Amino acid sequence: MVSWVQEEIEKGALTRGARLPSENELMSRFDVSRQTVRRGLEALSDKGIIESRRGSGTYVSVNTRRFTEREIRIAVMLTYVDTYIFPSIVKGIESVLSREGCTLQIAVTDNAVEKERMVLKDFIRTQSVDGVIAETVKSGLPNPNLDLYRQLEDLGIQVLFVNSFYKELDIPHVSLNDRKAGYMAAKHLIECGHTRIGGIFKSDDGQGHLRYAGYMDALMENDIRIRGGKTIWLDSEEIRNMEEESAKILRRLGDCTACVCYNDEIAYKLADILKKAGIRIPEDMSLVGIDNSGLARFGAVPMTSVRNPVEELGITAAEKMTGSILRREKMETREFEPELVMRNSVQVLREI
Known part of the structure; x- marks a missing residue:
């Protein structure tokens, strides 16, 4: 039964939001017990492929592009990309994605809310990416784009924040403490x-x-x-x-x-x-x-x-994203411990 559901997704017969046959229908179709059907449904649910809705039935919940296309495309949306610490973040992300055979797509917001909104709307409209590694835009201020991140998740597109995060969203992040x-x-x-x-x-x-x-x-x-x-x-x-x-x-x-x-x-x-x-x-x-x-x-x-x-932030973010998409691993927040690097800009008045 599990193989049948996955095959139906692969050939496009079942897409995200499609309702699966009832338990009774599955028992009849595959000539198995109710216990076997329920075990199969639990296995599919554990993989994030289906979800059960009380009083309604069981539905395909995964972004089915992952099954119907070989290429996995990860979008990296940063405030800037070619200055300060950002090239190192991109370098770390790219090293993992190339190793995993994933395609990297870069978007730049210039730390502008309106550009962030435009990019997110494009991801939602085209559903052309499997995951988004995003740096937040002006996260110290109220942001009108939070609903768009929720829409991405509703579409089965994985989201992970890097370097910073929106505290209003229950989305994992990879950053410095x-x-x-x-x-x-x-x-x-x-x-x-x-x-x-x-x-x-x-x-x-x-x-x-x-x-x-x-x-x-x-x-x-x-x-x-x-x-x-x-x-x-x-x-x-x-x-x-x-x-x-x-x-x-x-x-x-x-x-x-x-x-x-x-x-x-x-x-x-x-x-x-x-x-x-x-x-x-x-x-x-x-x-x-x-x-x-x-x-x-x-x-x-x-x-x-x-x-x-910063390069480790990029590597870790990419590993978490590819692990979630390719191997169904759970994404969790990771905050790196800071380290002080002493040079010549501090005068010692007296040591405490």
């Missing part, structure tokens, strides 16, 4: 004797909120006065044109001796602003970034940064 990363950055500055520690965080990104929460955790744990005026929130556009915010940043950081930066891009741009203002790193201001990107390693002052294993 961002709260712990923010904690680790602030904790290091505290251990080096700093107590006047400012912070610059991304306001429209869920990662920014989590890293800020970790920064606050470290300050409160060490009974350090929290001065809200020393915390600066910038959105995506303000970060892109951060030099225009120089006066505000310098005024807000004021008498701080150190600053936790949302990522290495902000740390790199802040270092340039400080240099132009005659403020030395680390003698006058210590900086810690997050991501351990090339910007941290190769700047004028090599930057202490919390490592984000």
Whole structure:
């Protein structure tokens, strides 16, 4: 019976949403007992091929394209693809998909909600992909596209978030433990004797909120006065044109001796602003970034940064996606533990 259902799907006689014959009909067709039929249905359900609806019957629930076509196509939707940490994420994903014989399709949203919506609607309209590995767009703000992710799942298209996630959706993600990363950055500055520690965080990104929460955790744990005026929130556009915010940043950081930066891009741009203002790193201001990107390693002052294993994120996301599609493995969230990489951007005032 199990083989018959799978064969009917393969030849297109049964498609997603099709109702299976009743238990009595299956017993008669295959001349087997009710117990045998139920075992077969349980096996198909465990594989995610069918689902039972109370009072209605049993239906095909899987995206039947997986059975009727040999090619497995995985879409990777990122905010950006050729800058900062994103090439490494793509490299990790591509290495797994090529090994598994899957086709990679890349879509770029430019961190714009309207572009995300356009891409998702196209996936839904064409049903041309088997899975979507997606980086969220401005996940710190209300997002009108959450229903489209639910529609993808209803169509049997697997969804996995990478690097960030929408907390409103019960969809697995692969990311850095961002709260712990923010904690680790602030904790290091505290251990080096700093107590006047400012912070610059991304306001429209869920990662920014989590890293800020970790920064606050470290300050409160060490009974350090929290001065809200020393915390600066910038959105995506303000970060892109951060030099225009120089006066505000310098005024807000004021008498701080150190600053936790949302990522290495902000740390790199802040270092340039400080240099132009005659403020030395680390003698006058210590900086810690997050991501351990090339910007941290190769700047004028090599930057202490919390490592984000971006290529491993890509590899893990792709392994989870292909495991789910090809081998019916359950996708689960994975958050990587951060690691501090110390360089020359932090002055030790005193060791605690």
